[in-house]
Amino acid sequence: MTAQRGKDLLLKIGDAGDPESFSIIGGLRTKTLSLNTQMIDVTHAQSIGGWRELLAGGGVRQASISGSGVFLNGAAASTVRTVFFTGETRHWEIIIPGFGTVSGAFLITNLDYAGEHDREATMALALESAGEISFVAGGA
Template identity: 25%
Template sequence: MPQQKGRLLLIKIGDGAETEVFANLCGFKTQTFNLSASEVDTTIPNCLSPGDAVQRTIEPGIVNRTFSGTGAFVSGGTQAILMGHVRGGTVFNAEVIVPGDGEYAGSWMVSEFEFSGEMEGNMEFSATFGAAGPLAFTAEV
């Protein structure tokens, strides 16, 4: 399998229309997609031999899917849609494209958003998106 380019790790924001159109959220210079699950401890000591060493066992608990990134704030239509959701604290449809893996689509929310900038630099932003409902996964072909 060929090496994947980090810049192709994308989040696409839906426009909320009846026939929803998704557009890339531009400006990211660094982005991360996290797939994790909490651990549920299922360890039970050996009842027949309680003095034996106890083997810790676990099973997956709550799964977590987050997309985060930092970059240049680029004004425009998709950024305006996102900022409406950030200000309103609302859920929206989005697609996260993970090169070499696939697409995670469904309801998302912005859990953190921050503007930053230096006096002589461009305005930057950072954002963290969390899944707000079950996500549909489509594997890359």
């Protein structure tokens, strides 16, 4: 993967329709996708040299997404607010240019609104995976 513009990383929320369509969430200025696996330590008295041993494929996997920026329209702001207050999981897509698309069900776990007296109002949100995550290689 060659260097890409950070602004091209997109975060989209599904409309829960059939077929589902996705829309971009606001003008996010920063976006982060973290993929994690809990490790299971299986080290024992005969572990070579006393080095830790881990069980391959044994841990719980999770994906976390965070972003901050501004809402560009009322529809995006309303969708995020409604999904947060109802506590529903929605399908989201994270498009990473030159890498691919990560998608799956996520729950909004944090939603912040902020503003300074001489600046625009901003928002920040955090999502946690709520099921299997898929990855499709490719992208611009």
